[in-house]
Each structure stands twice: as C-alpha cells, then as structure tokens.
Amino acid sequence: MTEKLPHILIVDDDREIRDLLSRFLQKHGLRASVAGDGREMRRILGDARIDLIVLDLMLPGETGLALCAQLRAESQSAQRHLPIIMLTAAGDETDRIVGLEMGADDYLPKPFNPRELLARIRAVLRRAGNEPVPITSNGGALLFESPDAGEWKIELGPRRVSGPQGEIELSSGEFDLLVALAERPQRVLSRDQLLDLTKGRAAQPFDRAIDVQVGRLRRKIEADPADPKLITTIRGGGYLFAASVKRVD
Template sequence: MAKLLVVDDDLELLELLAELLRIEGFEVETANNGKVCLEKLDESYQLVLLDIMMPVLNGIETLKRIRQNLSIPVMMLTARGDEIDRVLGLELGADDYLAKPFNDRELVARIKAILRRTESHTLRNEDNEKNERPTQLQFEDLVLYPKRQQAIYKERDLELTGTEFALLQSLMSNPGQALSREHLSLTVLGKSLTPFDRSIDMHISNLRRKLPKRKNDLPWFKTLRGKGYFFVGEK
C-alpha cells in the first residue's frame, strides 16, 4: 500500500481528497500548509500531492525545500491556466502537475502512473539481479543505477528526481534513436501528451542543466523538430 502526503489549505477539499484516495487503497496523511508538510515528510512516503496556493509556506517554496533533501515524487496542484506556476514547478523538480478543478479519475490515474513508474524500475532490476544481468547503465563517465534510481558522473551524484532519472534512462537506453515527446510522455510520465503540455521539455531542460559538460564537448541530447529527442552517442 503506497503512503501519500496530501497538502492543501482548503480543509474541505483536503478531507475529500484523503477520503477518495483511501477508498482507492492508499495510506494517506494530510497537511494544511507547507510548513506542516515539511515537518511530516520523510522517506516513508511514496508521493506528495502538493497545492501551490497556500498560506504560511506556499507550494513552490515547499517544493524547493523538499528537493534540497529528498527525491520523492511530487505532483503539483495548480490553478487552471496558471502556466507560470506549472513551469516553475517543473523547473524545480516536480514530477507532474494537475490543474484544478480536476476529475477524480484523472487524479488517481496520474498518481498510479507515477507510482507504477517508480515500482517498475525496482521490479525490473530485481529481475536483472535474479538473472545475473548488469544492474547499471554506463556511457562514458555517466553511470545509471536503476535499482536506486541514481545517476553518477565521475563519482558525483547528479541528484536527479525520479522523473528526470526515468527520462534519462529511457533516452540513454536508445542512443541515437529519436523518441517522440508523445512516447516519452506515455512511458515516463504515464499520460498522453496534450496540446501545450511542456512537461517533457521542462524535464529535458532540467537534465541539460544538471548534466556536466561532456569531455568531447558534444551535447547529451539533441532536439529533432517535430520528432522529439535523442541521446547523442559518439560522432
């Protein structure tokens, strides 16, 4: 049973969300502002559902502080049409966002998609261990350890979020092959790509910022207009 922390200052909505998610089989804890969220949060939680507009400590500042210590998946709840908050949340390492008001089924589906992605990495690598296959992926000085979702470059932890790691692993597993934004949205984010959805682009931007400069000055990724992204191999 996955343990979730739901954070929202609207107490009526908070209780409704908690009840809905408990009915869906989740273990749910709640917080009515960012300060309480940070006080409660630890590694026992599998996902944080975080509202942006809150008193005491808003969702953006709360996300900043979460990312200083934890890579736990975070889904932001944003006001409909508030593009700035969505982009800023993604830049700071949010895994996904959902605009209010939202459909209950879509919320549950998004949560399950994030959890399924995280669990799939663990299960895949448990199978690899049983079959005595390598449990790491390496290219030049960049090494991915899927079991613990950790990316290391020259012995330095790049501190990727779960979504950033999954995106990098998908691209790095297919060097030189263009993967469409639609494909990446489905396989990494677990959702169909919608018009004006910039989630994948923002996660790529975060990866470009976090990955160090390559020794041969080649970029890590290239963008193919109208096709998507690909991981750049050797010349």
C-alpha cells in the first residue's frame, strides 16, 4: 500500500495564488489545504495533521512573521517541528532575515515559479523526515461526563484514561483516537480528518482502521456500545464527540 501523501497548508490572502498553488501541488502528488488568514489557518490546523505550511508574510490581521513566531513556539512546547516556508516580497531582505530568525525553514520571494516552490517543499520535507509524531506530548488532562456512564478523565502526559469504575486500558491507537475526538467536542470529524490527526502521514488511503477503533473504544467507554451516547455516528459525515469537555493543566 502507498504511504499517505504529505499535507501542505497554503496561507495567503490572495485567492488566485491559493487556488493556483493548491491545484499545482495536488497535480504533483501532494495534498493541499488553503487559508486566507491566521484564524482560518488555526481552524485547519485543529482539524488536520499538516506536514508543512507555506506562509505569506503579508496577511490581514496577524502578520506572517507573528504567526511564524507563534507556530514555532507551539511546535517547541508540543515537541513537534512543523516546517514553514515563508513567502516574502521581492527584495525585502530584512523581512527574510527576520523570518528565518523567527524559525522559518526556508523562504521564497514573490513572484516565484511554482516549480521552485515545489522543489523547496520537497527539500524541507526531506530534511524534516518522516518519523511518526504522537498526537500529543503535553501535560494536563481532559475532563468530560458521559450522559449514562459518569465522569471521565484523560491524562495526556502519562496517556492514562480513568472512568467511574477506575482506570481502563487503551491501546495507543485507541488513546490517540479518544484524544482527537475529545479535543474537538461537538464537531463532526470525517474519517480522513481522524486519520490525519491520529496517524498523520503513516495513514493509508481508504484506511478503515478508524471504524474498527471506534467500535473498540465504544466497548470500553460507552454504557451501551450498541446505543452510543459519547461517540456518535454522523451519517455521511463521520463521528462526533457529544460530551462537553474541560481542559485542565
């Protein structure tokens, strides 16, 4: 089976550039998502496992430099390096230097040839490597209450889950799936999104492991797995975590 394609996020306020680059990268064997500003970028980062960001320096609201600095700080705290290629104005040497100092892995001045961007993306991905990354390595915990099974606690650091009857044993895949769902409560997540969030680039096309793991997880945390109240199936959409979740440090 073929390894899942790297997922690139293009952040640029120019719709024409976003659409052109998205089509070009998909044509050359990459997956691509697009965002017009920092807010949309963060929404996509919350819903998918992104392998590299192409980030324009000039954005409405938060600038590309500010977003780059924030992303790099977050990457360090999560112990995951998220590669960034920054797009800068032609001849703006100062901004390119500041961007690299902020943590960008590479830069490309506008206007540019899409083939050069593709080459730089592939080079940065090669340097970044393909090691699988745990879904989370931060401390803290997620608390939620099942409508029919009492209170639950997910401890992120030790990767431990406990419910009304005490600690339960989950496989690594089941734990990652539960965290992916609980960190995004009341939101429909497709199978592809859950594969991205739990397996990243190690996921396989048409992988049905999510359905199998949801079934196993339901048997461990639902009062009645045949009538699930926590992890509900959305026909034609995916799965939804129905509880309210509180995060504590």
